[in-house]
Amino acid sequence: MTDHHDEFQADRRRLLQWLGAGAxxxxxxxxxxxxxxxxxxxxxFLLVFLRxxxxxxxxxxxxxxxxxxxxxPNIAISKTDALPLSNDWGLHxxxxxxxxxxxxxxxxxxxxxxxxxxxxxxxxxxxxxxxLGQPTSGHRNYQSGFxxxxxxxxQGVPAISFTGTLPVCCAGPISIPNVALQDAxxxxxxxxxxxxxxxxxxxxxxxxxxxxxxxxxxxxxxxxQDEMTAANRGAVSTRGFEDQARRMGRLMREQYxxxxxxxxxxxxxxxxxNTNGALAANLNNLGKGLAAFAQESGDAWSKTxxxxxxxxxxxxxxxxxxxxxxxxxxxxxxxGGGIHGGQIAGEQxxxxxxxxxxxxxxPVLNDYRAMLGGMFTHMYGFNGQQVEAVFPGVKPVDIKLx
Numbered sequence: 094m095t096d097h098h099d100e101f102q103a104d105r106r107r108l109l110q111w112l113g114a115g116a117x118x119x120x121x122x123x124x125x126x127x128x129x130x131x132x133x134x135x136x137x138f139l140l141v142f143l144r145x146x147x148x149x150x151x152x153x154x155x156x157x158x159x160x161x162x163x164x165x166p167n168i169a170i171s172k173t174d175a176l177p178l179s180n181d182w183g184l185h186x187x188x189x190x191x192x193x194x195x196x197x198x199x200x201x202x203x204x205x206x207x208x209x210x211x212x213x214x215x216x217x218x219x220x221x222x223x224x225l226g227q228p229t230s231g232h233r234n235y236q237s238g239f240x241x242x243x244x245x246x247x248q249g250v251p252a253i254s255f256t257g258t259l260p261v262c263c264a265g266p267i268s269i270p271n272v273a274l275q276d277a278x279x280x281x282x283x284x285x286x287x288x289x290x291x292x293x294x295x296x297x298x299x300x301x302x303x304x305x306x307x308x309x310x311x312x313x314x315x316x317x318q319d320e321m322t323a324a325n326r327g328a329v330s331t332r333g334f335e336d337q338a339r340r341m342g343r344l345m346r347e348q349y350x351x352x353x354x355x356x357x358x359x360x361x362x363x364x365x366x367n368t369n370g371a372l373a374a375n376l377n378n379l380g381k382g383l384a385a386f387a388q389e390s391g392d393a394w395s396k397t398x399x400x401x402x403x404x405x406x407x408x409x410x411x412x413x414x415x416x417x418x419x420x421x422x423x424x425x426x427x428x429g430g431g432i433h434g435g436q437i438a439g440e441q442x443x444x445x446x447x448x449x450x451x452x453x454x455x456p457v458l459n460d461y462r463a464m465l466g467g468m469f470t471h472m473y474g475f476n477g478q479q480v481e482a483v484f485p486g487v488k489p490v491d492i493k494l495x
Contacts, residue, residue, distance in 0.1 A: 134247060134250055134350065134473065135350075135393075135396050136350065136396055136397075136398070136472050136473065137345050137346075137349075137350050137351075137352070137390075137393060137396055137397040137398070138243075138350070138351055138352070138397075138398050138399075138400075138472065139341070139345065139351075139352040139353070139354070139386075139397070139398075139399045139400075140240065140262070140352070140353045140354075140399075140400055140402065141354055141355075141356065141383070141399060141400070141401040141402070141426075142220075142223075142224075142260075142262075142353070142354070142355040142356070142402055142403070143355075143356055143359050143379075143401065143402070143403040144216070144220065144355050144356065144357045144358075144359065144403070144404070145216065145357055145358060145359030145360035145361075145403070145404075146216065146219075146359060146360060146403055146404050146405045146406065146407055146419055146420065146423075147359035147361075147372070147375070147403045147406075147407070147423070148359075148361055148365060148372055148406070148407040148417050149205070149403070149406040149407070149422075149423045149424035149455070150165075150406065150407065150409065150417075150424075150455070151168065151170055151185055151365070151367070151372055152184070152185050152203075152376065152424055153178075153182055153183075153184065153203050153205055153424045153437070154169075154170045154175040154182065154183040154184065154185065155181060155182065155444035156172045156175050156181065156182065156183045157180060157181040157182075157444075158181075158443075158444040158445060159445075160409075160444070160445045160446045161409075161444060164409060164410040164411065164446070165410070165411045166411070167367070167411060167415045168365050168366065168367050168411050168415060168416075168417070169367060170183065170185060170186070170367055170368060171367075171368075174186050174367075174368050176188070176189055176193050176196075178196065178203075178437065179437060181437075181444075182203075182205075182437055184196065185368075185373065185376050186368055186373075187368070187373045187374075187376040187377040187380065188376060188377070188380040190380075191377070191380030191381045191383065191384040192380045192383060192384060192428075194384075195384070195387065195428060195434070196434065196435055197435070198434075198435075199432075199433065199434040199435035199436075200387070200394075200428060200429060200430055200432065200434045200435075201426065201427070201428045201432075201434045201435075202426075202427045202428075202432065202433070202434040202435065202436050202437070202438050202494050203424050203425070203426055203427075203437050203438070204424065204425040204426075204427065204437075204438050204439040204459055204464065204492060204494075205422075205424045205437065205439065205441060205455070205459075206422045206424075206439065206440065206441060206442065206455055206456060206457060206458035206459055207402075207422065207423055207424060207425040207439065207457065207458075207459040207460075207461055207464065208405060208406065208421060208422050208423045208457040208459075208460075208461060209222050209223055209229065209404075209405075209457065209460070209461055209462075210229055210457065210460065211223075211229050211405075212421070214405060214419040214420070214421070215419075216360070216404060216419075219404035219405050220261070220404045221233075221235070221261055222404075223262075223402060223404060223461060224238050224239065224240075224260060224261035224262035225237070225238055225239065225261060225262070226238065226239025226242070226262070226462055226483065226484050227239075227485060228485060228486050235261065235264070236264050236265065237264065237265050238260070238261050238262035238263050238264045238265055239262055239462075239465075239483055239484060240252070240254075240262040240263050240269070240351065240353055241262070241263050241264055241265025241266070241267050241269060242265060242482055242483045243351065243469065243483050244265075244267040244269065244351055245265070245266070245267055245482070246473070246475065246479045246482055246483060247350075247351075247473055250350040250351055251348060251349045251350055251351070252267070252269045252349060252350070252351035252352070253269065253270055253271070253272070253344065253345075253349045253351070253352055253353075254269055254270070254271040254272075254352070254353040254354075255271075255272065255273065255274055255337070255341050255352060255353065255354040256271050256272075256273055256353065256354065256355060257271070257273035258271065259271045260353060260355065262353060263353055269351075274337045274340045274341065275333070275336075275337050333378060333382075334356060334378050334379060334381070334382035335378065335381045335382045335385045336385075337354075337382065338382035338383065338385045338386040338389070339385045339386065339388075339389045340389075341354060341386055341389075342385065342386040342387070342388070342389025342390045343389055345390065345393070345397070346389065346390050346391055346393040356379060356382075358371075358375055359372075359375060359403060361407070361416050361417060362412065362414060362416040362417070362418060363414040363415070363416045364414065364415050364416060365411075365415060365416040365417060383399065383401075383428060386399070387428065387430070390430075394429070394430035395429075395430035395431045396430070396431060397429050397430060397431075398427065398428070398429040398431075398432060398468065398472060398495055399426075399427070399428040399429060400425060400426065400427055400428075400465070400468075401425060401426035401427075401428070402423070402425050402461060403423050405419060405420055405421055405422075405423055405454075406420040406421060406422050406423035406424070406454060406455050407419065407420040407454075408420045408453050408454060409446070409449055409453060409454060409455065410453070420453065420454035420455065421450050421451075421453075421454035421455060421456065421457060422450065422454055422455030422456050422457045422458070423455070425459075425461065425464070427468075427494050427495075429495070431495075432494050432495055433493060433494050433495070434494070436494075438492045438493065438494055439458065439459040439464065439492045440458040440459055441458065442456070442458065459490070459492070460487070460490070462484040462487045463484075463487050463488060463489055463490040464490060464492055465483075465484070466480045466483065466484045466487050466488075466489030466490070467489040467490045467491040467492060468492075468494065468495050469483065469489075470489050470491070471491070471495045472495055
């Protein structure tokens with residue numbers, strides 16, 4: 094009897110540990126009901142957040158700018174190495190085999206001079222600003238992220254965050270589950286434990302949420318176990334984001350319609366590199382992952398829009414450590430099988446020293462809230478009130494990508 098009681102208490106502790114931040118902030122993660130798998134729209138939207146402020150000037154290379162090459166003697170991407178996009182722009186060669194084919198098929202576009210009006214150049218503050226989607230002046234509600242507000246406007250559409258903890262942008266009254274796929278190679282509880290836990294919460298207010306959370310993680314774990322069985326010698330591949338992105342593609346193809354994932358490692362203050370090095374390796378891995386996501390999406394790729402953002406860009410000039418420091422304007426990416434890709438979109442200007450913001454950064458000419466508001470208007474048929482609900486105080490701008 095004591096053994097069973099101890100096992101039961103151990104299972105209960107594991108459940109609370111597994112719920113983690115969601116249990117501590119139950120109104121954000123576990124309040125309300127999770128969406129059913131059915132949807133009133135077939136459009137998929139995935140937000141990819143590059144945490145750390147990636148160097149957009151190495152991703153989208155201003156090949157026609159003499160100033161770019163003069164202020165980056167060690168880390169510039171040469172005109173011959175950059176993949177041609179237009180007379181003024183080239184693409185980092187690390188994406189040659191992954192995303193450049195999407196450009197050639199008009200399934201990817203880039204929006205330079207993009208970002209927020211947050212001028213703190215602080216990772217955490219600017220990340221919060223973007224994820225909240227609220228005006229940066231005045232009071233901000235940290236329990237209301239813009240992805241959650243988006244989910245509220247397209248009711249009945251299942252959403253998910255592919256993260257270990259619920260991100261700020263998914264906080265709010267709609268219950269959005271989160272699961273880190275790279276850590277989900279086995280079920281958190283066996284069948285016996287799952288039944289005990291479900292029974293323990295039968296008459297508890299958290300009962301439905303616990304059951305749905307268990308079902309989500311058990312289902313993902315089964316998918317990964319099937320993958321292990323099919324792999325050589327039963328081992329799961331360790332290719333990182335590429336494998337995670339494939340799993341995301343399968344889940345969004347078959348069940349979810351709104352998704353979020355973040356990818357770290359973009360704060361390149363030292364030895365950033367050019368065609369090779371830390372940034373090139375990150376771009377290579379990210380490109381392979383996004384290409385894998387597109388492939389795994391299958392026919393749903395034509396109904397999918399992926400937007401890649403970062404909290405800010407980096408300084409136009411390289412620093413004394415052959416890296417770059419925190420900047421302002423960035424380059425956002427828009428991918429999808431049905432977008433009007435193959436173009437450099439949005440408002441633009443000459444890339445030169447006299448045009449820099451505060452003599453150091455790219456300016457922000459394309460406000461991300463206005464840009465996404467315009468995209469959501471086309472993707473979901475939003476009216477002005479619905480855009481206002483997602484991005485308060487914003488006038489949507491149509492950059493003609495969807």
